[in-house]
Amino acid sequence: MTDPERSMGTPFPGGTADLAAAAAPGRRAALRPAGYALVRAGRGSFLLHRRAAVVAAVLTVLLALACVGYLCVGERFVAPSEVVDVLLGRPSAQEVVVSTLRLPRMTVGLMVGAAFGVAGALIQTVARNPLASPDIIGISQGASALTVGAMTFGVTSYAVLPYLSVAGGVLAAALVYLFAWRGGLHATRFVLIGIGCAVALRSVTHLFLTKGDYLVAQQAQVWMTGSLNGRGWAEAAPLGWALLVLLPGVLWAARAQRTVSLDDGTATALGVRLGRTRLGLVAVGVVLASLATGAAGPVDFVALLAPQIARRLTRGAQIPLLCSALLGAFVVVAGDLLARKLFAPTELPVGVLTAAVGAPYLIWLIVRGHRARGRAAAGGTA
Numbered sequence: 001m002t003d004p005e006r007s008m009g010t011p012f013p014g015g016t017a018d019l020a021a022a023a024a025p026g027r028r029a030a031l032r033p034a035g036y037a038l039v040r041a042g043r044g045s046f047l048l049h050r051r052a053a054v055v056a057a058v059l060t061v062l063l064a065l066a067c068v069g070y071l072c073v074g075e076r077f078v079a080p081s082e083v084v085d086v087l088l089g090r091p092s093a094q095e096v097v098v099s100t101l102r103l104p105r106m107t108v109g110l111m112v113g114a115a116f117g118v119a120g121a122l123i124q125t126v127a128r129n130p131l132a133s134p135d136i137i138g139i140s141q142g143a144s145a146l147t148v149g150a151m152t153f154g155v156t157s158y159a160v161l162p163y164l165s166v167a168g169g170v171l172a173a174a175l176v177y178l179f180a181w182r183g184g185l186h187a188t189r190f191v192l193i194g195i196g197c198a199v200a201l202r203s204v205t206h207l208f209l210t211k212g213d214y215l216v217a218q219q220a221q222v223w224m225t226g227s228l229n230g231r232g233w234a235e236a237a238p239l240g241w242a243l244l245v246l247l248p249g250v251l252w253a254a255r256a257q258r259t260v261s262l263d264d265g266t267a268t269a270l271g272v273r274l275g276r277t278r279l280g281l282v283a284v285g286v287v288l289a290s291l292a293t294g295a296a297g298p299v300d301f302v303a304l305l306a307p308q309i310a311r312r313l314t315r316g317a318q319i320p321l322l323c324s325a326l327l328g329a330f331v332v333v334a335g336d337l338l339a340r341k342l343f344a345p346t347e348l349p350v351g352v353l354t355a356a357v358g359a360p361y362l363i364w365l366i367v368r369g370h371r372a373r374g375r376a377a378a379g380g381t382a
Contacts, residue, residue, distance in 0.1 A: 052314040052323060059326040063110075066334045070106050071098050073341060108231040108295055109332045109350070111239050113302060115292035117328025118250060120303030121310070121319040122285035125257050126278045127190050131362075133304035134169070134289035137194025140298035141201035142172020143290045148205050148220045152212035158235050162242070162294030169290025172201060173282065226299030226351020228336050239295045246291075249284045254321045256281060299351045301358020302328050308361075 071083045078094045085091075086098040120133045127137075134140050146168030147161050155161065176197050180190040205224070209217045222229070256277050289303060310323035332350060335357075339348040 049314060049316050049320070052316055052320045055310075055313045056320070056322050056326060059323060059330065063326055063330045063333070066330055066337070067106060067110070070109075070333055070337045071102050073337060074102060104232040104236050105228050105336075106333060107233075107236045108239065109228050109336050110329045111236070111243055112228075112292040112296045112299065113306075113329035113332030114325040115243060115288040115328070116299065116302040116332070117306035117310075117324040117326070118253075118321050119285040119289035119292070120328075121307035121321055121324040122253055122257065122281045122288075123303075124307050125260055125319055126281050126285075129188070129191050130308050131191050131304075132194065133301075133307075134285070134293075135298055135300050135303055136198065136362075137191060138172045138176055138196075138198035138201055139169045139194075139286055139289050140293050140300075140303075141198045141205065142175075143169040143293040144224055144298050145201045145205045145208070146171070147294065148212075148224065149208045151216055151220050151223075152208045154216075159238070162235075162238060162291060165294025166287060166290040169286050169293065172197060173286040177282065222349060223297040225349040226297040226354065227349035228296055228332075229347065229349065231296065235295055239291060242291050243288075246284065246287060249280075250288075250321065253281050253284050257318055257321070296332075297349075297351060299332060300355040301362065302331050302354055305354075305358050305361060306331060 068080055068083055071086075072078050072080055074097070076097060078098060082092050082094045083098055086095050086103075092098070116134070119139075123134060123137070123139075124130055124132050126132075143165040147165045150161065150164050155164070176190070176194045179197075180186070180193045182189070209220060212220070260274065260277055260281060292299070306328035307319045307324045310327050311319045314320050314323055331354060335353045336350040339350045339353045342348065342353075
């Protein structure tokens with residue numbers, strides 16, 4: 001098992017044997033992983049990772065500071081006290097600048113980043129591979145292909161495009177799942193087929209760009225880089241309602257994620273229906289990634305970066321969904337703020353900045369995986 005796969009394994013230090021023994025009521029407390037507290041709610045109970053709670057609190061504070069900075073900085077600086085007044089509904093001379101121009105764009109960025117963070121965490125958990133993010137395995141490319149195709153044929157309304165993005169992402173995910181399934185879902189095959197589908201779908205997108213009107217193609221190219229420019233309440237409202245509808249699915253995924261991280265034999269012995277659970281987790285992740293892509297375009301590497309950084313910060317066996325969401329939102333909001341100010345008055349799309357940070361991280365992950373496999377092979381021959 002490679003290092004990324006090992007890191008996604010059972011959270012019980014003794015392995016599957018201890019996990020099976022933990023099913024006995026008398027031994028659950030003794031075998032509880034270090035750093036976890038048992039919290040009881042009604043007739044049930046769940047494990048709360050103390051470090052994850054602390055990390056989530058710190059990330060919440062950082063995200064709040066980034067949001068205040070986002071609303072303060074622009075062509076005209078607004079004092080933090082005035083920003084707070086606007087957010088609290090108090091009269092302010094800067095209400096138009098903050099609540100009409102900056103707040104809706106920031107709101108879209110928050111929701112897009114959180115959706116990408118959770119989507120990446122769920123898909124990486126199912127695939128047991130840190131490279132399995134929506135923008136690597138073709139989901140974002142599927143959403144882009146159908147959306148750009150619709151724009152080429154004259155559909156430019158943001159009331160319609162997000163739904164087309166969801167449809168494109170779901171179709172791309174179904175295609176990858178179909179070709180990768182061979183009596184089971186092998187992580188390496190899943191990622192490789194996903195990369196191949198991503199390349200093919202990207203070619204389809206470029207074909208649409210060459211066949212469409214020049215102005216439409218220019219608009220589509222900006223959208224394809226991942227941009228929050230021009231986003232307002234018209235885009236924020238449907239995205240917010242869609243994410244609210246998906247919230248029960250995300251809460252279920254946070255619980256089901258723990259069982260999918262186990263090895264297949266242990267999960268089956270515990271009565272987990274792995275096929276259905278994995279399909280459900282992938283479905284939630286695909287819809288989240290497609291919604292985010294429809295709202296802001298394929299903001300590259302957010303779904304790749306946020307879950308892995310969250311797992312390393314919390315040092316847990318599973319990727320924490322809340323920390324992934326907070327990190328994704330922070331990356332998009334802070335990235336968009338930097339993209340607006342680094343080369344002012346020229347404004348860069350946020351996807352350009354996230355790609356500049358995410359590409360070296362992707363190379364590091366690939367090199368690290370090769371080294372881990374090399375060490376495992378050397379240990380096996382010895």
